[in-house]
Amino acid sequence: MAYDEHLADRIRDLLGPALPEVVEKKMFGGLAFLIGGNMAVAASGKGGLMVRVDPADADRLVDGDTVTPMIMGGREMRNWLRISTEAVADDDALSAWIERGIAYARGLPPK
Numbered sequence: 001m002a003y004d005e006h007l008a009d010r011i012r013d014l015l016g017p018a019l020p021e022v023v024e025k026k027m028f029g030g031l032a033f034l035i036g037g038n039m040a041v042a043a044s045g046k047g048g049l050m051v052r053v054d055p056a057d058a059d060r061l062v063d064g065d066t067v068t069p070m071i072m073g074g075r076e077m078r079n080w081l082r083i084s085t086e087a088v089a090d091d092d093a094l095s096a097w098i099e100r101g102i103a104y105a106r107g108l109p110p111k
Helices: 004-020 055-061 091-106
Strands: 021-029 030-035 038-043 049-052 067-072 076-082
Touching: 004 021, 004 030, 004 038, 004 091, 021 038, 030 091, 038 091, 049 091, 055 076
Parallel strands: none
Antiparallel strands: 021 030, 030 038, 038 049, 049 076, 067 076
């Protein structure tokens, strides 16, 4: 499955002032948005949104239904969450997740 191009367009629109520092890169079947070389969010090739979060916050953000831990290669990625398409159907919800991912990526050392 290819990533949702409409979701990618919505992400671009909501990035607003952060856009000049964002680099887009196709990876893992999706389209990732990187800040300082660190992935912040991605339109997932499996549908929905992938968001990079502080590992200390990940457990409290997971609801087991629309927000789940990211599993890659059979391994849970502690600082990545998969957000269902339904959970980011409105721009306010999508914007909140994008802001969370950007804030975390900006706090990491540039690559």
